[in-house]
Amino acid sequence: MTGLLTACQPPAPTATSTTAEDPPIIISAGSVTMAPEYILDVKPSRYQPSLGLQGDIEPIKQARLTAAQDLQIKQILVTKGQWVEKGSPLLIVQRQTVKNAVTDITTKEATARKNGINNQAAKNTTNQQSKISTNSVPIEQAVATPVSNKADTTISTNDQLTKELSEVATTEEVQADDSAVVAANSDQLITIRASISGKVSDLYIETAQQINTGDKLLHLEDDSDLRFIATLPIQAEPQLSVGQTVNFTTEGLTEKFTGQVSKLLADSQSAQLLVYVHVIKNEASRGILQPKMAVIGRVNYGQIKVGTIVPKRSIHDVDLTELQKPPYRPLSQLMANVWIIKQNQRLTRQPVEVIEYNPSTEQYLIAGITNDSLICLADLPLESAGKKVIVS
Structure with a gap:
């Protein structure tokens, strides 16, 4: 019990x-x-x-050039750290497939001319022979006109290839003004020119190097205007708007700096919000803030x-x-x-x-x-x- x-x-x-x-x-x-x-x-x-914002300082205006096709670097006309003006030549490259493409076209046309299998030529020959004496013009001369037209077509095809080369380099940075400006000479050498004025901050290539599609070529930066990009959960979007003031600091410096929200870019797939912050250019920031500096800031919202x-x-x-x-x-x-x-x-x-x-x-x-x-x-x-x- x-x-x-x-x-x-x-x-x-x-x-x-x-x-x-x-x-x-x-x-x-x-x-x-x-x-x-x-x-x-x-x-x-x-x-x-308030919301916390973190990012790295970078120039607003920059251009990252990558190869849009396979290339060979023939000559590098700039050095790392050099300032170049917009339109200045940067590189001379050669597209590896151009000569083969032209050769293939020319060979096919030569074969067609040799064998006399051009239908249009035969048609034109028949029309001409119906108007003039059959014995007055040899058959080779009768085919010569369409062959001449075909030769013009070959030149036109070459021009088309040259036009395609205008996209030999691509600019990944949205802020860059244009795609790379290029010009081709008779040897199919291509001069890549600067799409913006700026400093060559990175040079990824060497002379005679073979470049594959998508490889980096060089990076241009104009650091006269700076920004940083912060990533937030997409749920923060209602609390933010363009023009809001951002106060931020950088590691190793006691100074406080000011920026403004310049753009908001929401990505529903990743559920993230990209917040672009333009650095206000004043005595506090001029000459102190440099690209690649890590910063931490805050932006106030609501009541x-x-x-x-x-x-x-x-x-x-x-x-x-x-x-x-x-x-x-x-x-x-x-x-x-x-x-x-x-x-x-x-x-x-x-x-x-x-x-x-x-x-x-x-x-x-x-x-x-x-x-x-x-x-x-x-x-x-x-x-x-x-x-x-x-x-x-």
């Missing part, structure tokens, strides 16, 4: 504490008993919602909101490391959990967003807590949810 009665008793309360110095917390089947030190009133604080100030010990299930350095705000939305006590004295594990860290007070601003709640500082087991809090 004693054993049966013992088995029917409810489980004994467990005692725990957040640290060795904290008073114990007693957790039973339906309640959690804790000292007043674990309970914190809501302390509201106003804040401006002022109210959050809650809490100590670190109340925030659970999140890594707060990235908030320990400027700008003390997460680059992307940072979610966590906080134990709160509702008006019915029941515990709830409340999802919250961590907004920022204040290094002077060593406290955090979070969003998602209402004023009719109390904050529990203890890190309780998950089964504490729904239990009644008893203050002792």
Whole structure:
């Protein structure tokens, strides 16, 4: 009987504490008993919602040239770091398939002329022979006219090939004005010219090198105007618009810089939003910001909101490391959990967003807590949810 009665008793309360110095917390089947030190009133604080933007500085105007077909580099007319004007010659290349194509066409035409199988020539010969004496014009001369026409066709075909060569180099960068300007001479050598004025920032080729379709040739940059491109979840699109101010910093520099949202490009397939930020050219940025510098910025949106100030010990299930350095705000939305006590004295594990860290007070601003709640500082087991809090 004693054993049966013992088995029917409810489980004994467990005692725990957040640290060795904290008073114990007693957790039973339906309640959690804790000292007043674990309970914190809501302390509201106003804040401006914002989004973090991260990217690398790059020139707005740039041209990346790649081979649109197989080529051989005959001559390189520029060096890395050199400034060139628009239309300046950059490279002389040769299209590997051009001569073969012309030879094939010429060979076919020669064969047709030799064998006399050109239907149009036969037709023209018949027409001419019907108008003049059959013995006055040899058959070779009668075929000569269409052959001459065919020769013109061959020249026209060569012109078409030359026209096709105008796309020997392609520009990948949307901001570049034109595709590469090219000109072909009688030897099928092609001069690739600069589509923009700028500096040769990268040169990927060597003289006599064989280039395959899609290979990089060179990269031109005009760094007089700069930008960076940030990537956000596509859900952020309603919060942004062209013209919004962006404040940003770069690693290793204490200066703060300003930019403006210049373009938004949403990609529904990847569920991402590309945010183009134009760097404002002023005394702060001129001569300091350079291409390839990594920057971190923020753009404000919406109306002022109210959050809650809490100590670190109340925030659970999140890594707060990235908030320990400027700008003390997460680059992307940072979610966590906080134990709160509702008006019915029941515990709830409340999802919250961590907004920022204040290094002077060593406290955090979070969003998602209402004023009719109390904050529990203890890190309780998950089964504490729904239990009644008893203050002792």
